[in-house]
Amino acid sequence: MQHCCKVGRLTATYDLQHAARDGDVDGYLRARWLGQDEYTETGLRPLKEWFNKQLLKSVYTDHNRSTLATRVDADYEALSGEEPDISLLGELEADGIDGNQLRSDFLSTSTLYRHLTDCLSESKSNNAAEGDSDWEADKVDYAKEVVERSVRESLQSLENKSMIPEATRSTIKTEVILGCPECATQVRFERALERGYICQDHMASEITGPSDGG
Numbered sequence: 001m002q003h004c005c006k007v008g009r010l011t012a013t014y015d016l017q018h019a020a021r022d023g024d025v026d027g028y029l030r031a032r033w034l035g036q037d038e039y040t041e042t043g044l045r046p047l048k049e050w051f052n053k054q055l056l057k058s059v060y061t062d063h064n065r066s067t068l069a070t071r072v073d074a075d076y077e078a079l080s081g082e083e084p085d086i087s088l089l090g091e092l093e094a095d096g097i098d099g100n101q102l103r104s105d106f107l108s109t110s111t112l113y114r115h116l117t118d119c120l121s122e123s124k125s126n127n128a129a130e131g132d133s134d135w136e137a138d139k140v141d142y143a144k145e146v147v148e149r150s151v152r153e154s155l156q157s158l159e160n161k162s163m164i165p166e167a168t169r170s171t172i173k174t175e176v177i178l179g180c181p182e183c184a185t186q187v188r189f190e191r192a193l194e195r196g197y198i199c200q201d202h203m204a205s206e207i208t209g210p211s212d213g214g
C-alpha cells in the first residue's frame with residue numbers, strides 16, 4: 001500500500017487510527033494544529049509528542065507492557081533523547097521490543113510539518129502562527145533539523161570521497177546556544193525558553209512568564 005509519507009506509513013503500520021477519538025488521525029492532527037472544532041490551537045511539538053506516544057502505547061500493548069501514562073511519558077522522554085537510554089533499551093529488548101527501531105520511527109517536527117502542509121495541504125497564516133504559543137520553539141527545532149540534514153549530506157559526500165571514513169554512521173547534535181553580551185553566560189535555547197531568561201544578571205530585567213496559550 002502506498003502511503004503519503006512517514007506519518008501515513010506509521011499510522012498504518014502501528015494501527016494508530018484508533019488513537020484518535022473518531023478513528024481519523026489526520027483529522028485530529030489538523031483540527032488541533034489549526035485550533036478547529038473544540039480544540040485549542042496547538043504547536044507542532046505537542047502534536048509530535050502525542051503521535052509518538054500513541055505509537056509507543058501501541059507497541060507496548062502488543063507486547064503486554066504497561067501503558068500507564070506515567071510509564072509511557074517517562075519511556076518516551078528516555079527514548080527520544082539525543083543518547084539512547086541503554087538500560088531502557090535492554091528492558092525493552094527483554095519484552096521483545098526494538099527500542100532503536102522506535103527511536104528511528106519517532107516523528108520529527110519537520111516530518112509532521114511536511115505531512116500537514118504537503119500531504120494534507122493545510123497552512124497557517126502568520127497571524128495564526130502568532131497565536132500559537134509554541135511556534136518559536138517549533139521554528140528553532142525546524143532550523144536544527146535543516147542543519148542536521150545538510151550536515152548529513154556533507155558527511156555522505158565525505159564518506160564517498162574517503163575523506164572521513166564511516167562519516168554517515170555518526171550521530172549529529174545541533175545546539176542553539178544563546179550568549180549574554182555582557183558576560184560569559186551561555187545557555188541552550190530550550191533552557192532559556194524554559195527558565196524565561198538568558199542571563200539573570202544582565203538580561204532578566206523584564207521577566208514575563210511564557211504563555212501557555214488557551
Ligand SMILES: [Zn+2]
Nearest residue numbers: 004005115119
Ligand atoms: Zn503524509
Ligand SMILES: [Zn+2]
Nearest residue numbers: 180183199202
Ligand atoms: Zn550576563
